[in-house]
Amino acid sequence: MSKNRKEIPVTKPFLPPREEYEALINEVWERNWLTNNGPLVQRLEEELKEYLGVPHLNYVSNGTIALQIAIKVMELKGEIITTPFSYVATTSSIVWEGCKPVFVDIDPDTLNIDPDLIEEAITDETTGILATHVFGNPCDIDAIQEIADRYNLKVIYDAAHCFGTEYKGESVYSYGDISTASFHATKLFHTTEGGAIITNDAEINHKVQRMRNFGHAGPGNFEGVGINGKNSEFHAAMGIVNLRYIEKVIERRKEQWLYYQNLLSGLKIEGLTVSSNVDFNYSYYPAIFESEKVAINVKDTLEESGIAPRRYFYPSLSELGYVDSRKVEVSKDISQRILCLPLYHDLTEEQQQNIATTIKKTFQFV
Ligand SMILES: *Cc1c(COP(=O)(O)O)cnc(C)c1O
Numbered sequence: 001m002s003k004n005r006k007e008i009p010v011t012k013p014f015l016p017p018r019e020e021y022e023a024l025i026n027e028v029w030e031r032n033w034l035t036n037n038g039p040l041v042q043r044l045e046e047e048l049k050e051y052l053g054v055p056h057l058n059y060v061s062n063g064t065i066a067l068q069i070a071i072k073v074m075e076l077k078g079e080i081i082t083t084p085f086s087y088v089a090t091t092s093s094i095v096w097e098g099c100k101p102v103f104v105d106i107d108p109d110t111l112n113i114d115p116d117l118i119e120e121a122i123t124d125e126t127t128g129i130l131a132t133h134v135f136g137n138p139c140d141i142d143a144i145q146e147i148a149d150r151y152n153l154k155v156i157y158d159a160a161h162c163f164g165t166e167y168k169g170e171s172v173y174s175y176g177d178i179s180t181a182s183f184h185a186t187k188l189f190h191t192t193e194g195g196a197i198i199t200n201d202a203e204i205n206h207k208v209q210r211m212r213n214f215g216h217a218g219p220g221n222f223e224g225v226g227i228n229g230k231n232s233e234f235h236a237a238m239g240i241v242n243l244r245y246i247e248k249v250i251e252r253r254k255e256q257w258l259y260y261q262n263l264l265s266g267l268k269i270e271g272l273t274v275s276s277n278v279d280f281n282y283s284y285y286p287a288i289f290e291s292e293k294v295a296i297n298v299k300d301t302l303e304e305s306g307i308a309p310r311r312y313f314y315p316s317l318s319e320l321g322y323v324d325s326r327k328v329e330v331s332k333d334i335s336q337r338i339l340c341l342p343l344y345h346d347l348t349e350e351q352q353q354n355i356a357t358t359i360k361k362t363f364q365f366v
Helices: 018-031 039-052 063-073 088-096 141-151 202-211 233-243 246-263 292-304 329-337 349-363
Strands: 056-060 079-082 100-103 126-132 154-158 178-182 195-199 216-218 285-288 338-341
Touching (some): 039 056, 056 202, 063 088, 063 154, 233 246, 246 285, 292 338
Parallel strands (some): 079 100, 154 178
Antiparallel strands (some): 178 195, 285 338
């Protein structure tokens, strides 16, 4: 094994019992139907809709194409108000779709877009809001919807981190005009690669279905412009099996999350303030240090011990070379001093203790 391979990575994909996956793959071999809305894709969509309690869900090839299709189907043009504190795909999708991202700063406690700052960023060119529920913690959904209604804007949520999170007793995916999910291997629920587009609106859903399959309305019949956003039977099989374990995965995350809180209490580290009315999924453990210097020192010290935290999100997306920067000081500041600590299903208590002890060591020298 490579020497550089960390003993404790920041994340590790959950892998289900191999026999369960193979049983589904054997079916694929028998049918010889590998992709193009196959039976496992349809089954996964049904199971996800039931588990999440959402009326429409389109399984796609990844969370980024989900964002791009969402922007396209909502016909957003001109300026889109968005958060600078997210993964690059949130901003790059806006630019890729020929729109201009307008950054609005975040709330330092929830790390989500600050709704009090949205209004002043709205211009005649604004057509939508694309906000991320950061680390699975829902945005101030009610405030955002109220502004969107008042200015006739569409709302898309990048809900890549949100599997299993509920807001006011409903899946957080139920909010906004569209929510997008990522089922990438590093996410809480994954299908190796994959994503989903979720909406409550049957008409939008119909358009999304066409759009993810080249615009096909039938063989030789096209309804509008489309792209290839389909996903395969192999990916769906992974999802079907992983869904059987998701409750266990979330339960374990919660224990680990609370254990970190306990182990790190008393240190000058800020965590995430979970919004109210939320049933949280504990998908990430962000630790915000006093300064960038402290954060880098902690990162270096952990890495020397074979532990890999991740600067996430870093950099603030307002720093990207292809966007117009707006003053978003909170996002810039927090992105410089935040680390996500290792969190994955089989991370042990001993490993968490080891991580906490190593972090404590660095604090003795600052
Ligand atoms: C993972 C992620 C994406 C991209 O999803 P992919 O499935 O990797 O394309 C987009 N936004 C956020 C916030 C993410 O964490």
